[in-house]
Amino acid sequence: MHKIVLIGSGNAATVLGRLMKKQGHEIVQVVSRNLENARILANELGAYSEPLTAPSFAEADIYIISVLDQAIGSMEKYEALRGKFVVHTAGSVSINALANISDRYGVLYPLQTLSKFVDHIPEIPFMVDGNNADTIDTLIQFARTLSSKVSYANDNQRMGYHIAAVFATNFSNHMFALAEIYCQRENIDFKMMHPLIEEICTKVKLYSPYLTQTGPAMRDDSFTMGKHLEMLSRYPELKYMYIKLTENIIKIHGKR
Numbered sequence: 001m002h003k004i005v006l007i008g009s010g011n012a013a014t015v016l017g018r019l020m021k022k023q024g025h026e027i028v029q030v031v032s033r034n035l036e037n038a039r040i041l042a043n044e045l046g047a048y049s050e051p052l053t054a055p056s057f058a059e060a061d062i063y064i065i066s067v068l069d070q071a072i073g074s075m076e077k078y079e080a081l082r083g084k085f086v087v088h089t090a091g092s093v094s095i096n097a098l099a100n101i102s103d104r105y106g107v108l109y110p111l112q113t114l115s116k117f118v119d120h121i122p123e124i125p126f127m128v129d130g131n132n133a134d135t136i137d138t139l140i141q142f143a144r145t146l147s148s149k150v151s152y153a154n155d156n157q158r159m160g161y162h163i164a165a166v167f168a169t170n171f172s173n174h175m176f177a178l179a180e181i182y183c184q185r186e187n188i189d190f191k192m193m194h195p196l197i198e199e200i201c202t203k204v205k206l207y208s209p210y211l212t213q214t215g216p217a218m219r220d221d222s223f224t225m226g227k228h229l230e231m232l233s234r235y236p237e238l239k240y241m242y243i244k245l246t247e248n249i250i251k252i253h254g255k256r
Contacts, residue, residue: 002142005029005057006047007075008066009037012089014116015124016066017045022121023145029058033067056080062087062142064108069093076100087139091162094155095129106130106139109158113169127153127161182238210252217249 001024006013009032017027027045032038035051042049050057057063057080065075065088072093075081086098087106098105109127126143128150130136136152143150153161176197183190203212216224225246232239 001025001145002061003028003059005031005060005063006041006045006066007031007052007063007081009034009041010066011114011116012110013064013066014041014044015114015118015121016064016089016110017041019121019124019146021045025145028060031057052078054080057084061085064089065098072097085135091127091158091165095131096155099131104131104135106135107158108139108143109153109161111161111165123147123149125149125151127151127158129154129158178238178241182235185235213249213253215249217246218253 002020003026004017004020006017006027006029009030013030013032017030021027027042027047029048029050030038030042030045031050031052031054032041033052035049038049038051041047048058063081063084063086065072065086067075069090069092072088072090075086075088075098081101083102085104086102087108088098089108089110091109091111095105095107107127107129110124111127112122112124114122114124124147126147126149128136128139128143129152130139140150140152176193179193180190183193203209216228228242229239232242
């Protein structure tokens with residue numbers, strides 16, 4: 001098992017910290033720009049807290065940086081990280097963002113939506129990279145203590161996963177939010193959509209989403225689409241989204 005210092009106190013740091021502790025690793029310290037958040041997370045994990053500007057951090061095997069993507073490049077200015085085994089957890093940031101900090105660095109990217117306010121810890125696939133073969137092997141072995149789904153991914157592959165994840169989760173969740181808003185405006189119960197959403201999620205695991213696409217656009221059902229657009233005239237933004245998504249389904253599936 002490893003001793004770990006967490007750099008960050010947000011969603012990713014919190015959920016990963018919980019998972020690592022659950023799997024028997026020791027979180028020895030939580031470091032953050034927001035010292036109050038660091039204290040809260042450190043207390044939960046049985047660790048000490050320090051501000052990011054501290055002259056030194058606790059001794060550990062791995063220093064895991066889970067901060068905003070745009071802040072990773074500035075980590076090199078913190079002397080306390082010099083020469084440590086450092087990894088970041090971002091999908092869209094190059095491994096080389098850590099090159100000026102240490103001669104041993106890598107990436108431990110959790111391919112999952114993470115929220116510290118959710119009670120359960122979800123299954124988390126990890127995409128791993130390192131600056132040399134030994135580092136990659138160490139991180140793969142470490143990641144396997146956290147998940148059964150671990151894979152090597154270089155910068156381009158990791159960016160590809162990140163973009164796909166935006167489509168698969170962020171955009172799809174936004175569609176759920178639009179449906180919820182529409183239901184509220186029409187005074188109908190969004191919870192009636194839950195079985196439908198669960199069925200779609202089940203199908204995604206078993207079949208190609210491309211092959212299981214359904215709906216009026218797939219049927220070339222212009223009558224139904226016309227009725228939908230007529231009702232959506234009261235909600236121009238939703239109508240616009242409906243039109244654009246319908247056009248894209250027709251284009252992708254070669255209809256008309």
